[in-house]
Amino acid sequence: MTGQAAFVTVFGQTDVGKVRTNNEDAFVVSDLTASAPIHAMTSSATFEVRDRGILVAVSDGMGGAAAGEVASALVLDALRLGLSTANASSVEGALRANVGAANKRVWNTARQTGRDGMGATLTAVLFYAGCAYIAEVGDSRAYVLRGQRLVQLTRDQSYVQSLLDSGALTQEQADTFEHKNLILQAMGLKPDVVVVLNRLALHRHDRFLLCSDGLSGKLKDGEIQGIVRDAATLESACGKLIEVALDRGGE
Numbered sequence: 001m002t003g004q005a006a007f008v009t010v011f012g013q014t015d016v017g018k019v020r021t022n023n024e025d026a027f028v029v030s031d032l033t034a035s036a037p038i039h040a041m042t043s044s045a046t047f048e049v050r051d052r053g054i055l056v057a058v059s060d061g062m063g064g065a066a067a068g069e070v071a072s073a074l075v076l077d078a079l080r081l082g083l084s085t086a087n088a089s090s091v092e093g094a095l096r097a098n099v100g101a102a103n104k105r106v107w108n109t110a111r112q113t114g115r116d117g118m119g120a121t122l123t124a125v126l127f128y129a130g131c132a133y134i135a136e137v138g139d140s141r142a143y144v145l146r147g148q149r150l151v152q153l154t155r156d157q158s159y160v161q162s163l164l165d166s167g168a169l170t171q172e173q174a175d176t177f178e179h180k181n182l183i184l185q186a187m188g189l190k191p192d193v194v195v196v197l198n199r200l201a202l203h204r205h206d207r208f209l210l211c212s213d214g215l216s217g218k219l220k221d222g223e224i225q226g227i228v229r230d231a232a233t234l235e236s237a238c239g240k241l242i243e244v245a246l247d248r249g250g251e
Helices: 067-084 091-113 159-166 171-175 221-230 234-247
Strands: 007-010 025-031 045-048 054-062 122-128 131-137 141-146 149-152 196-201 207-211
Touching: 007 054, 025 045, 025 067, 054 067, 054 207, 067 091, 067 122, 091 122, 091 131, 091 196, 122 141, 122 207, 131 141, 141 221, 149 221, 159 171, 207 221, 221 234
Parallel strands: none
Antiparallel strands: 007 045, 025 054, 054 122, 122 131, 131 196, 141 149, 141 207
């Protein structure tokens, strides 16, 4: 990418599922240099990676009584606005500071509106200067498909993942674990949050997937890999992934 323009093509889709009446998940796609944020898409969009980069982020809200919807929207709006005006000396510093500010915004809003327990996950990828910068709070995931290999770029901040890491559970046991949806931290539940950051140098034709546990909890990594690899378009990949998740319960 040295000396050449870099481009990112993006498509996003979200579905309420078969169980709930409201959708607490949300996403944002934004050219931080120029364009307005995108929260719903009917076709893919291609962006040139310019001065401030391209932000793609997913947030899974929690709290009930529409509070989850409020939390996920607040998280994404605050992060996008902060990064679009950030003057930090490093990309990692800007991400860490603005994720922290987004967390504080949800925390303060919950206190002011009586929505105690309102929170959300956040997984964000900032495409900038030949790299993907990944920020994570909670258990929403980011993957990259490079060639034939799918790699999970995030690590679930969840109780079941901690049991897997300690060897207390096998993967087979974790798949049916009673408390597998219990996460260890989320945006807005405390005044401060620990942001996990990662960076990946980009290769041409890398394919990234960001998703909530509504998807990753229903499909195994090998299934995700096959669908993304074999899809002719981003739209058909998203459509097929959601179709399978719905067929398996769509919680």
